[in-house]
Amino acid sequence: MIAKSTKHKKKEKKLKRERKGEESADTRSSSRAFPPSRLSAPPPAAMEDDDDCPPLAVELPPRVPSPPAPAPSDASPVGVTVITGYLGAGKSTLVNYILNEQHGKRIAVILNEFGEEIGVERAMINEGQGGALVEEWVELANGCVCCSVKHSLVQALEQLVQRKDRMDHILLETTGLADPAPLVSVLWLDDQLESSIRLDSIITVIDAKNFRVQIDEHKNFSSFPEAFHQIAFADVVILNKIDLVKDNVEDLEKHIHDVNALVTVVRSVRCQVDLNEVFNRQAYGAKNSSHLQELLDYSKSIPPDRRHDNSISTLCIYEQDPVNLAKVESWLEDLLWEKKSTLDIYRCKGILYIHDSDQVHTLQAVREVYEVMPARKWLETESRMNKIVVIGRNLDINALQDSFSGCKG
Ligand SMILES: Nc1nc2c(ncn2[C@@H]2O[C@H](COP(=O)(O)OP(=O)(O)OP(=O)(O)O)[C@@H](O)[C@H]2O)c(=O)[nH]1
Numbered sequence: 001m002i003a004k005s006t007k008h009k010k011k012e013k014k015l016k017r018e019r020k021g022e023e024s025a026d027t028r029s030s031s032r033a034f035p036p037s038r039l040s041a042p043p044p045a046a047m048e049d050d051d052d053c054p055p056l057a058v059e060l061p062p063r064v065p066s067p068p069a070p071a072p073s074d075a076s077p078v079g080v081t082v083i084t085g086y087l088g089a090g091k092s093t094l095v096n097y098i099l100n101e102q103h104g105k106r107i108a109v110i111l112n113e114f115g116e117e118i119g120v121e122r123a124m125i126n127e128g129q130g131g132a133l134v135e136e137w138v139e140l141a142n143g144c145v146c147c148s149v150k151h152s153l154v155q156a157l158e159q160l161v162q163r164k165d166r167m168d169h170i171l172l173e174t175t176g177l178a179d180p181a182p183l184v185s186v187l188w189l190d191d192q193l194e195s196s197i198r199l200d201s202i203i204t205v206i207d208a209k210n211f212r213v214q215i216d217e218h219k220n221f222s223s224f225p226e227a228f229h230q231i232a233f234a235d236v237v238i239l240n241k242i243d244l245v246k247d248n249v250e251d252l253e254k255h256i257h258d259v260n261a262l263v264t265v266v267r268s269v270r271c272q273v274d275l276n277e278v279f280n281r282q283a284y285g286a287k288n289s290s291h292l293q294e295l296l297d298y299s300k301s302i303p304p305d306r307r308h309d310n311s312i313s314t315l316c317i318y319e320q321d322p323v324n325l326a327k328v329e330s331w332l333e334d335l336l337w338e339k340k341s342t343l344d345i346y347r348c349k350g351i352l353y354i355h356d357s358d359q360v361h362t363l364q365a366v367r368e369v370y371e372v373m374p375a376r377k378w379l380e381t382e383s384r385m386n387k388i389v390v391i392g393r394n395l396d397i398n399a400l401q402d403s404f405s406g407c408k409g
Pocket of ligand 1: 085086087088089090091092093094174175176205240241242243244268269270271347349364365366371
């Protein structure tokens with residue numbers, strides 16, 4: 001068994017210089033997909049070299065314990081919190097944190113996964129011990145909730161609301177590539193669901209370390225449209241992974257407010273936020289709804305091909321035989337740090353079948369930071385195998401599968 005290992009590499013300065021060059025060569029302003037009232041194009045910010053020294057400790061405000069939540073009456077609609085945020089930002093970390101905190105609420109969770117991810121996302125969620133009770137899990141397969149599975153989402157919600165007496169609140173965790181607009185319209189406008197659920201708030205988790213890259217690339221190439229839509233729709237932004245950035249947090253907050261002037265920004269490490277920021281925000285009462293309507297109307301006018309970055313794809317590596325942990329680490333480092341091939345990997349997550357270990361290991365990687373850790377014992381009934389979801393650009397399944405097979409041993 002190994003201890004948890006989180007590794008990240010000092011990013012090559014060369015890469016950053018190239019990005020700066022591209023920025024100055026292309027002076028076109030980016031076309032942003034938000035209503036002007038929500039947005040003013042931020043001036044290009046100089047990239048800070050935040051990877052060369054260890055990050056400074058950042059002081060977070062003291063956490064105030066959340067008071068116990070009042071029990072809802074059966075007649076009142078169940079609140080739904082949508083948790084969105086780009087790949088690897090910390091959505092599952094937030095769900096785990098909520099499930100494990102003492103807040104007195106019975107929580108149901110809906111996970112939205114791509115087809116390939118089935119079982120992987122679920123492995124990342126810890127239902128809580130003595131914390132919240134998870135009443136129901138509904139995994140939505142076969143696509144992203146914002147595009148193809150609206151129907152399944154409505155079905156999942158309908159099933160859940162039939163058990164309303166067994167839950168106080170629903171968390172809906174979207175995939176990192178979800179555009180919130182279509183699912184918000186389901187939650188907010190669907191007639192059948194209207195009396196049973198109410199959209200309580202939209203929380204967008206941002207990876208403070210990678211946000212800078214997203215801002216810069218978005219300006220010039222309209223990359224990461226999902227990341228910016230997610231901010232535009234948020235009621236609360238959790239600016240997470242503050243432990244990985246040295247300074248410039250105020251600057252990041254300014255960029256967030258440039259996209260969404262009304263949003264509340266909460267800084268965090270591992271999404272440890274005051275849960276009053278999460279529950280019962282009632283962000284869509286009569287007072288605030290015109291604002292959401294404005295966003296939805298605007299979002300409808302965006303052509304579908306500009307809602308998603310279509311150059312990003314997802315694939316899955318499978319391997320039945322056990323693998324050697326040291327070889328897997330070296331494989332990851334070649335892939336994420338050395339970048340010997342043209343593969344551009346944003347996100348990896350998976351379960352590993354490690355030789356000589358009775359533990360399921362989880363693998364997490366966001367850009368060049370990765371983490372492998374033992375999660376729990378394999379069950380007698382489970383068939384042991386490796387399964388890794390990879391999300392990025394220029395992905396080559398054969399090259400990835402072959403190189404991972406080299407980790408057997
Ligand atoms: N250093 C650091 N790591 C974090 C923090 N929050 C989350 N992580 C790590 O970031 C990785 C991704 O976190 P997840 O919660 O799985 O992210 P996600 O948004 O659910 O990712 P997707 O499944 O791609 O949508 C994991 O390895 C986490 O342990 C943080 O505040 N600091």
